Amino acid sequence: MKEIKSIAALAARFGMLPGVGRKTALRYAHAVIDLSEQEIEAFCAALKDVKSSVRLCSVCGNYTDSEVCDICAVRQSKKICVVSYPKDVTAIEQTGAFDGVYHVLHGTLSPMNNRTPDDLNIKSLMTRLDDVEEVIVATNPDVEGEATAVYLARLIKPLGIKVTRIAQGISMGSELEYADAVTLTQALGRRTEL
């Protein structure tokens, strides 16, 4: 039995989402058949709306639907927390353990994948350091995240700014966005100077 073309096509689309395998994609596609036409219209509208309305904060690089993100618009802080991706900002905000501002690199250094400092949102970070006391590097605790942290420390410490790293309470190789709030809070509390 060959899979119905339109179901296979939709499953292929779902398969492009992170962590979605063949079986899960097919399960999602089957679930869509049971949605009403209104729900599917709304689904499409939501997909397009995200693409058209979301852009990057001109200050920190986080996702926003205006010029400057909610955090940069409201908070004044001498602490900048540097993360790899916008989802990491969400994860840290949910702990409530950090009241500073963020900077989103949109990636990590990776010689293997040809990602150099120029590919990351680092230049605009350097323009934000005038009145800053501490830069907390909260990249993932894996090889690329560590390399990025070391690179930033070498770049920023000579400016007389304290550079810290979130504590390795998070197990090596795991992903920051999936850490529970307690682990993330501890990692922020026990940050060590680089």
Add this chain to the structure above:
Amino acid sequence: MKEIKSIAALAARFGMLPGVGRKTALRYAHAVIDLSEQEIEAFCAALKDVKSSVRLCSVCGNYTDSEVCDICAVRQSKKICVVSYPKDVTAIEQTGAFDGVYHVLHGTLSPMNNRTPDDLNIKSLMTRLDDVEEVIVATNPDVEGEATAVYLARLIKPLGIKVTRIAQGISMGSELEYADAVTLTQALGRRTEL
């Protein structure tokens, strides 16, 4: 920090898919931001296409994009395998262990949820039994699936037709669509008469 409206809206849509929790939905929504506009257009087209092109086979109730599904169009068999959902047909077909035809109930009996025999695709099953030797009931091995199997046996056995149940090699409470091919094959091979 409040989540950006359009991202939250899209995450809510993803949250309607089976097994997708809040964190996973948000992860999917973030992944959509990284898709190109062409990819999002294609995603929407695939969503709408599934809804407009997929209908139920007039013989067995399985999903199809024509009047009769691929299986009913090609196979002649005196064995009908009764399943709860179209995804279960896909699961059994992937084992290659069954060469008969199917009948999709689109649900199970559930007094708790007010699902009676009239809500299931049972009437059209009864019209298919003239030349049938065996009805294999392959509903999930849970309370509702068992109740449905017993109901069908009581209905069909008086007609002189053998009614069998797939073997309980599948662990109680699990879901048929996630069983591996070997387990499903064994369950088909060791089916017991009801």
